Amino acid sequence: MSMTRGVSLLGASGSIGASTLSVLRQHPDRFRLVSATAQSRSDQLVSICAEFKPLLAVCGTAEQAHALAGRIRAVSAQTELAYGAAALERAACHPQADTVMAAIVGGAGLAPTLAAVRAGKRVLLANKEALVLAGQLFLDAVKSGGATLLPIDSEHNAVFQCLPGTGPGSRVIGKGVRRILLTGSGGPFRTRSRAELTGVTPEQACAHPIWRMGQKISVDSATMMNKALEIIEARWLFDAKAEQIHVVMHPQSVIHSMVEYDDGSVLAQLGQPDMRTPIAHALAHPDRIDAGVERLNLPAVGTLTFAEPDFERFPALRMAYEVLAAGGSAAATFNAANEVAVAAFLAQRLPFAAIESVIEAVLQKISPGAVSDIEQTLAADALARRVAQAHIDQVAFA
Numbered sequence: 001m002s003m004t005r006g007v008s009l010l011g012a013s014g015s016i017g018a019s020t021l022s023v024l025r026q027h028p029d030r031f032r033l034v035s036a037t038a039q040s041r042s043d044q045l046v047s048i049c050a051e052f053k054p055l056l057a058v059c060g061t062a063e064q065a066h067a068l069a070g071r072i073r074a075v076s077a078q079t080e081l082a083y084g085a086a087a088l089e090r091a092a093c094h095p096q097a098d099t100v101m102a103a104i105v106g107g108a109g110l111a112p113t114l115a116a117v118r119a120g121k122r123v124l125l126a127n128k129e130a131l132v133l134a135g136q137l138f139l140d141a142v143k144s145g146g147a148t149l150l151p152i153d154s155e156h157n158a159v160f161q162c163l164p165g166t167g168p169g170s171r172v173i174g175k176g177v178r179r180i181l182l183t184g185s186g187g188p189f190r191t192r193s194r195a196e197l198t199g200v201t202p203e204q205a206c207a208h209p210i211w212r213m214g215q216k217i218s219v220d221s222a223t224m225m226n227k228a229l230e231i232i233e234a235r236w237l238f239d240a241k242a243e244q245i246h247v248v249m250h251p252q253s254v255i256h257s258m259v260e261y262d263d264g265s266v267l268a269q270l271g272q273p274d275m276r277t278p279i280a281h282a283l284a285h286p287d288r289i290d291a292g293v294e295r296l297n298l299p300a301v302g303t304l305t306f307a308e309p310d311f312e313r314f315p316a317l318r319m320a321y322e323v324l325a326a327g328g329s330a331a332a333t334f335n336a337a338n339e340v341a342v343a344a345f346l347a348q349r350l351p352f353a354a355i356e357s358v359i360e361a362v363l364q365k366i367s368p369g370a371v372s373d374i375e376q377t378l379a380a381d382a383l384a385r386r387v388a389q390a391h392i393d394q395v396a397f398a
Contacts, residue, residue, distance in 0.1 A: 005283070006034040006096045008121075010088065010112055011103035012048055013038035015214045016126045016152065019275040020101050021048065023283060026292050031283065035091040037104070037112075042068055050075035056094060058087040085111065092116040099283065101152070102127045105216050106339050107332075107381050110134060114374065117147040124282045126152035128233045133332045133377050135236050149237075150282040155182045155230055156237055157278035158256035158269035163238065173240040180240055181258040181266070182230055183250040184309065187222040190251060194313060200352035202345065219342045223355055224309070228320035232331050235324060242324040247317060249307040254296070272296055315356045319363065328368035329380035336384035337362035344392045354395060362388045 007024065011017050017038075024031045033052040038045040039060035046068065049057050053076045059065055065083040072081050082090065092100055092112040099122045102113040109127035114134070116123050118141050125131070131138055142149050151157050159182075164175045173180065188207050189197060206218040220226035227247055234245050248258075253273040260266045271277045272293050280291035311318040316338075323330040341358040344350035350358065365387055371377045 004029065005031050005099050005122075006094070007031050007283070008035040008091050008094050008097040008100045008116070009033060009103070010037050010092060010101060010109065010116075011105065011126075012036040013041035013044040014103055014105060015217075016101070016103035016275060016279070020103065020279050020283075021052070023276055023280045023289075023291055024052070027289060030289070031099075034097040035094045037088055037091050039104075039108075040064075046071050046075060049079045054079055055096060056080050056082065056087075056091055058091050059083045088112040089115040092121070093119040098122055099124065101279075102130065103152075105129075105214060107133055107336060110374075110378075114138065114141055117142045117149070118145040120146040122148045122150070124150050124152050124279070128153055128156075128229050129335050131233045131236045132229050132335050133381060134374065135232075135331065135371075137371065137374060137377065139236060150285055151233075151237055152275075152278050152282055153230060153233070154271075154273075154275065154278050155184075155257040156234060157281060159234065159238060159259055161269045161281070162257070162259040162267040173238045173244055176262045177244075178260045178262050179244045179246055180234055180238060181246050181248050181260060182227060182234060183248050183253070183255050183257050184224060184227040185221070185251050185253045186249050186309075186314075187224065189222055190249070194353060197353040198351070202348065205345070205352055215346055216339070216342055219345060219352075219355075220338070222352070223316050224314040225316040225338050225342075225355075225359075227309075227314075228316040229335065231317070231320040232324060232334075242321055247309045249309050250304065252301065252304055254301055254304055270296060270298075315360070319356075319359065323363070326368045329366075329371050329377065330363065330368040332371065332377050332380040333363060333366050333368070333384040334359065336381045337388040340385050340388035341392065350392055350395065358388055358391055358395070361391050365391075 033054045035056035036048050036054045037058040049072050057079050069081055072079055089112050092115045100116040101124045103126040107129050110130050110133055113127055113130045151160050159180055205222040206215050231245050255268045255270050258266050258268040274293045276291040276293050280289050309317055323334045337359040341355045362384055
């Protein structure tokens with residue numbers, strides 16, 4: 001790269017945010033943190049401002065901004081502090097940032113990520129829900145805004161690296177590609193039957209054997225809902241049909257995903273289970289830079305194993321394909337119901353084993369509707385949240 005990239009980091013205090021900051025820290029000559037957002041972790045936002053001196057910092061509420069103003073001014077006089085949804089979009093569209101890391105978890109990340117693509121930014125997409133909720137609408141905004149979209153999920157980043165093409169817009173299925181193989185570890189309960197999930201605690205569900213992630217995505221990994229959402233994301237990212245996307249259980253998390261070609265070749269991207277690798281790849285693309293990740297030692301790994309997923313054990317996978325077949329607002333409903341159910345589980349108001357049943361109940365209660373604009377998508381999301389919450393309120397904790 002001939003010039004320093006300005007980076008806006010949406011979701012700076014989460015696990016993806018921390019990994020992004022680690023890569024930026026190693027390459028101050030290549031990247032400058034222009035804006036950073038953190039909705040609730042105030043101490044982390046102060047620390048980020050003290051180290052990186054962004055031009056704009058965004059927190060969640062006016063109360064938080066009032067409490068933080070003096071602290072941030074003391075560590076970084078050049079940093080403007082703002083709060084709320086409009087400020088999130090300002091951060092995403094900051095004129096001195098050409099690259100936006102979209103790492104806000106869940107449906108809350110849709111609006112600022114959409115603002116970034118409409119502004120023609122180079123968007124590093126870690127918020128899979130943006131594509132799950134908006135699908136074609138989101139891709140249309142990418143095209144009309146002249147934005148560049150680079151995937152950050154380790155699986156989609158791996159597929160991106162294994163597909164043919166010379167740039168992000170051409171990395172789609174076709175050109176002799178038969179199918180995409182998304183690998184999944186199976187989470188902490190891969191070997192447990194559904195009958196053995198009674199009494200699972202949030203701490204147990206968040207204790208992933210390989211990856212270190214935030215609570216919500218850790219629970220999604222334990223139910224394999226993360227892989228279900230990735231199926232939907234892959235459909236849009238790579239212009240793939242549902243039947244061209246397959247899941248392969250791979251507990252070692254060394255192969256991050258594969259692409260199978262018509263001639264029988266299978267290309268795989270391998271690496272340590274460390275999110276700094278796909279982040280560094282996307283930040284520097286088409287260059288390659290040091291991610292600060294330990295080198296992969298295959299002899300030390302020794303054995304890589306694979307298995308077919310069990311759709312009865314992990315019903316979220318089955319539901320993902322049903323949602324793709326249903327179309328319309330079904331994906332928004334699917335995602336929203338899961339977010340509400342996971343939040344209830346983490347608050348110890350819902351048993352772990354009931355998360356999927358809540359999602360399925362909501363999908364059965366709400367017929368898919370049209371999503372011709374973002375307002376309809378957000379309305380579908382809001383309806384699904386209300387229905388999911390009402391259903392949870394009727395479920396006795398067991």
